[in-house]
Amino acid sequence: MIKNRTRKISDATLLCCWMLFSGILILFSTTIFADDLRPIYIEVEQIENDQYGVRIKKPPKVTEANRPSVVFPDYCQQLAKTSNVRLRAGVPVAVADIWMCRQSIDGEELVLRYPLFIVPNPAIVKVISLAGASYTIALASGDTRWEMPRAEDINGIAKQYTWLGIEHIWIGYDHLLFLLCLIWIAGTWKRILVTITGFTLAHSVTLALSALEIIKLPVPPVEAVIALSVVFLATEVAKGRSHSLTWRRPVTVSSSFGLLHGLGFAAVLNEIGLPQTEVLSGLLFFNIGVEIGQAFFAILVILLITLVQKIAGAKIDIKQWSQRGVGYSVGCIAAYWLFQRVMGFAV
Template sequence: MPAAMTLRAFLLSGLLAFASLFSWQVQAHESRPFYIDIRESEPGQFELRARVPASVPNFNRPRIELPSFCQYQQAQTALRKPFSCSEGIEGAELNIVYPLANPSISSLIRLERSNGQVHNARLGPKQMSWQVPALEERWLLAKDYTILGIEHILIGLDHLLFLACLVFIAGGWRRILITVTGFTIAHSITLAAAALGIVSLPVPAIEAVIALSIIFLARELVLNRRDTLTWRQPVFVASSFGLLHGFGFAAVLADIGLPQTELPVALLFFNIGVELGQLFFVCIAALVFALLRKVFTDMANLHQKGQYFSACAVGVLASFWFFERIAGF
């Protein structure tokens, strides 16, 4: 077996093993933001809706502190909190307060004014206040949703493991490019269709099938039968399962929320962020491979054992996700 092929196999096996060994305490899509939606029905009259990530316990649920000239109204529910302001809210600060501390969660704020203007902002875990701007800038919206797309793919361990298995099976750089492109086109189609409300599927079922897609690729790696369709034409498998992964991305967007007046911009740049995250992952793998190629020359034995045990580890982890997700139906 040529040294380049064994090096590539060792590299990808190592990536799979590393991700598997350190992922047992990581939940896919765990770091979703704290979403704050504020809508102004008429000048000075607002309604606040907040969506707290499930990972935040009830005793540490954050609250929003309003400016001194704004007051919450008595008619409140757990989901909707109307408030009124005696002055213009432009330039005022909204503060996010956690009873204990912020558990490293970002915040996504959307403010819809009565005149149709929409303001969006993304705050990092250390940013606990937001100053209401006077005018929405579209480039800020594009930046925020691009960052959200990058973050989602890089913390979405199930998507990364699926992508790593695809890269492993594809092998050569040309086949990798074709395979990843097929995956990208497929999940972009279903992401747009689901986000625009054209197609709707139950999220728990989609996430369970995504776990099954990883199990399928892990089985292909364990059996190592290179005459199957998966090994001969991985782009077909990538495209088929990519349609399902697109629904998974759309579920995250549903949790975050899309600004209705700038929906195409937010959707486009979220997808761009996902693609940039994928590209970053593949480039890191290529860089590590190039470094290893200069150091090692023959890894045939490590290649065979690494592929088998890494694929087994990935399969076990994906099986855990599958049963965990169907239990939530």
């Protein structure tokens, strides 16, 4: 009787812990839904030999009162604000700020300044030269300074685009939850390795084809179907082990959906731009960054499951015991994303 009572207490404790975890996940999911960590996009474009136009696109959660601005070196002077300026190809484009500099700012440090406080969002800086060449610089969360590029350098591209890929996968919550479900279903180390490899190869193909504009699909429907893919896997997890194709051959499902997720990665890459003269290098290192981010996440999940299993003891299969909680929690979040994204392009 004492043993049974102890086991009941142990089960009740684990159940309470899991309910608390699910509650915290759902509570903080509103932050995830709001895309709080979407990057700030900054474009610095050389208009004339001595003039630069600056445009900044901020996510909704960065308030207008805290809209950042770019500060140039001391030998530059900010001109009066204007609503239009003639840029390359002679097209009038709205610009927030125009700076005139007595000398080139190549290699100089520019600063992103916030009126109130520094936000945790990462930033993507796109620099466009007078000749039309563009360069992309990734700023990590909290970074506010960057060096203006002199010319495209393979080492710089490798560093910037690898970091871009890592950062994107870690703030791409839909991709992470998809990976979590894949790991849950695959089970063993060998099956996890094969499943994630299939996902990687598949999304690498569509990432390359879409980034190089060989195939083109509208982004909103793609994002909606990615959310649907997470709902599908979460449902499979909640149902538990079965004879369905997903449980028998998870690599088939991961590869199929991987083609779709690659289009999502490409949408981000197309938005920030590839290097002008090192297109393939930028594409390669971005993909490498995505794979590094995936690998770290997978290892972290596996270690966490192993740790919780050791704490729970051999009598309780923690994955089987908690699979409904995981499935329902992930499914609710993904269903919200699906509704939000469908409404976004359907309205």
